[in-house]
Amino acid sequence: MSGLPQRPPGFVYRTPEIKRVQRSSSSLQRADNSVPRLHCEAIPISSLAEKFGTPLYVYSAAAIRERVLAFKAAFREIDHTICYSVKANSNLSLLRLLAKAGCGFDIVSGGELERVLRAAPGSVKQVVFSGVGKTSAELDAALGASILLFNVESAAELDALAQCAERLKRTAQIAFRVNPDVPADTHPYISTGLQKHKFGVPLVDARSLYSQAARLKFLKVAGVSVHIGSQITDSAPFSATMQRVAELVRQLRADGHNIRFVDAGGGLGIDYCGSQDFRESVGSYAAAIAPSLKDLKVRLLVEPGRSIVGPAGVLLTRVVYRKTNGDKKFVIVDAAMNDLIRPSLYQAEHQIVPVEFNDANRESVDIVGPICESGDFFARDRELPVVGEGALLAILDTGAYGMALASNYNTRGRAAEVLVSGNTAKVIRKRETISDLLRNEVAAL
Numbered sequence: 039m040s041g042l043p044q045r046p047p048g049f050v051y052r053t054p055e056i057k058r059v060q061r062s063s064s065s066l067q068r069a070d071n072s073v074p075r076l077h078c079e080a081i082p083i084s085s086l087a088e089k090f091g092t093p094l095y096v097y098s099a100a101a102i103r104e105r106v107l108a109f110k111a112a113f114r115e116i117d118h119t120i121c122y123s124v125k126a127n128s129n130l131s132l133l134r135l136l137a138k139a140g141c142g143f144d145i146v147s148g149g150e151l152e153r154v155l156r157a158a159p160g161s162v163k164q165v166v167f168s169g170v171g172k173t174s175a176e177l178d179a180a181l182g183a184s185i186l187l188f189n190v191e192s193a194a195e196l197d198a199l200a201q202c203a204e205r206l207k208r209t210a211q212i213a214f215r216v217n218p219d220v221p222a223d224t225h226p227y228i229s230t231g232l233q234k235h236k237f238g239v240p241l242v243d244a245r246s247l248y249s250q251a252a253r254l255k256f257l258k259v260a261g262v263s264v265h266i267g268s269q270i271t272d273s274a275p276f277s278a279t280m281q282r283v284a285e286l287v288r289q290l291r292a293d294g295h296n297i298r299f300v301d302a303g304g305g306l307g308i309d310y311c312g313s314q315d316f317r318e319s320v321g322s323y324a325a326a327i328a329p330s331l332k333d334l335k336v337r338l339l340v341e342p343g344r345s346i347v348g349p350a351g352v353l354l355t356r357v358v359y360r361k362t363n364g365d366k367k368f369v370i371v372d373a374a375m376n377d378l379i380r381p382s383l384y385q386a387e388h389q390i391v392p393v394e395f396n397d398a399n400r401e402s403v404d405i406v407g408p409i410c411e412s413g414d415f416f417a418r419d420r421e422l423p424v425v426g427e428g429a430l431l432a433i434l435d436t437g438a439y440g441m442a443l444a445s446n447y448n449t450r451g452r453a454a455e456v457l458v459s460g461n462t463a464k465v466i467r468k469r470e471t472i473s474d475l476l477r478n479e480v481a482a483l
């Protein structure tokens with residue numbers, strides 16, 4: 039289906055096979071059967087909507103596996119571990135799938151640690167823990183689980199970790215997350231590698247912090263970590279960052295520290311237009327990172343989130359109403375900003391396609407949800423083939439930071455999630471009911 043936005047191998051348009059020979063091939067049947075429909079792997083997406091309702095997140099296992107393989111291939115020449123960033127999409131089934139594909143995990147909270155312990159307990163030895171505000175309860179839990187590496191983000195956190203480790207008599211391997219002061223051309227909310235940001239410790243303070251850490255009995259200095267932001271599509275900031283990190287590793291080794299890990303963070307951007315080849319983009323990402331590390335003989339940790347799961351998911355939604363206000367046309371759908379906040383939070387532009395291919399005239403519409411906010415939109419002034427009430431639309435590339443950022447705003451239950459592999463589809467998160475939402479509330483006074 040050239041010309042139609044699709045995301046192979048997960049989401050492609052196919053004309054359904056005609057299973058049995060039809061005795062009378064009426065022209066109506068033929069017309070119907072020849073309409074290409076969006077499939078997730080072998081399953082027509084419309085059948086998922088019928089079975090599980092909308093709004094519905096649909097993920098492709100094949101797409102996720104393929105992306106992990108692309109990462110492995112790109113970094114094959116260097117000792118590495120892919121620590122999938124749990125916050126991008128933390129569903130237990132996806133974590134299990136990723137662990138089976140050989141991934142470790144990057145976590146940013148005690149809650150995410152618990153998810154890894156439940157979904158893939160064997161992978162906890164490959165967990166790195168990032169975040170600027172780890173509480174002592176979270177540090178205790180991570181010490182108890184014997185994770186691989188703590189990415190320490192301040193002198194205060196170093197003290198707290200040392201105290202927890204001493205109290206529990208457990209050793210923690212640590213890296214400092216350094217702030218390389220490298221600008222990344224991305225949305226300001228997801229840029230993290232500048233001095234003005236809250237993340238990491240300044241490069242100039244690193245050596246003295248490492249010496250301080252080396253004196254602490256239950257801490258073992260083991261690595262250097264960075265993470266400069268998210269949705270970065272240019273490889274120059276990654277390469278500038280790794281040059282600074284490699285330089286620091288040499289200095290730290292000269293100071294007598296045993297640096298065995300370099301954690302390059304996540305942040306590889308995806309092409310939301312779907313025109314870029316992923317093997318190519320992860321290839322240039324690896325080419326930006328690996329050369330600086332080649333002769334350091336360290337184990338590289340990478341923490342991709344979005345680039346693994348983003349294009350492996352779509353948000354399926356149904357048109358509730360159409361309306362016209364003056365010369366503006368609105369398509370009102372049953373998903374809303376509580377299901378997918380990226381357009382309103384980051385001005386993100388997701389491609390939106392009709393599930394049943396339609397070559398009707400195109401029109402310019404705003405695709406909006408039912409929430410009482412003008413910020414509740416998925417696209418503005420978007421050219422779309424005319425779709426009627428009841429039609430299904432798929433919002434593409436919503437596997438990352440979609441469900442993960444979903445809320446209950448307007449007392450809307452969160453969508454169900456379905457994982458497709460070949461011709462099987464499993465619900466991996468049930469649709470939230472109103473009683474789920476009200477369970478913890480009390481009508482007091």
Ligand SMILES: *Cc1c(COP(=O)(O)O)cnc(C)c1O
Nearest residue numbers: 123168268304305341342343344
């Ligand atoms: C969010 C985050 C990631 C993942 O970023 P992506 O852009 O999804 O790849 C990795 N590491 C850290 C520390 C993060 O905060």
